[in-house]
Amino acid sequence: FKHSKPKKPRGLRIYESHVGISSYEGKIASYKHFTCNILPRIKDLGYNCIQLMAIMEHAYYASFGYQITSFFAASSRYGTPEELKELVDTAHSMGITVFLDMVHSHASKNSEDGLNMFDGTESCYFHYGPKGNHNLWDSRLFAYSSTCISGKLH
Numbered sequence: 001f002k003h004s005k006p007k008k009p010r011g012l013r014i015y016e017s018h019v020g021i022s023s024y025e026g027k028i029a030s031y032k033h034f035t036c037n038i039l040p041r042i043k044d045l046g047y048n049c050i051q052l053m054a055i056m057e058h059a060y061y062a063s064f065g066y067q068i069t070s071f072f073a074a075s076s077r078y079g080t081p082e083e084l085k086e087l088v089d090t091a092h093s094m095g096i097t098v099f100l101d102m103v104h105s106h107a108s109k110n111s112e113d114g115l116n117m118f119d120g121t122e123s124c125y126f127h128y129g130p131k132g133n134h135n136l137w138d139s140r141l142f143a144y145s146s147t148c149i150s151g152k153l154h
Contacts, residue, residue: 001088005098009049015050016053017053018052018053018054019055020077030083035087039087047096049096050096050099052099052100052101054103055101056102057070057075058108066134067138068114069113105134123143
């Protein structure tokens with residue numbers, strides 16, 4: 001990073017945004033597009049903070065980032081991690097604080113590329129039964145107070 005994060009503003013003016021839908025074109029936009037075309041508009045409108053939604057890797061784009069498959073990776077569909085860093089650094093140079101919208105409570109139900117059925121059971125990391133499903137987002141809900149050892153919650 002070339003620029004330090006901005007000082008804490010006296011009052012937040014947050015612009016909620018989604019990199020992928022930031023283009024007028026009928027395609028998924030990139031971190032570069034957002035950096036070059038959207039950040040200047042956000043600054044000109046007087047916002048001092050952006051909230052980037054659906055930033056974690058998710059295989060199903062229509063889930064809007066609520067079916068996470070990798071909680072430790074920025075979404076690759078918008079570009080490279082370096083391009084995301086450039087977006088954040090450019091925002092900082094404009095005096096804009098960046099929040100990454102982290103959806104920790106939802107995970108992909110897909111057992112092929114996510115944590116669901118990781119050990120062969122539905123309750124390794126998630127609540128068992130209906131409590132472990134978020135019907136609105138078609139995703140799994142974590143059992144935060146439990147740990148998974150050999151398929152048994154402790």
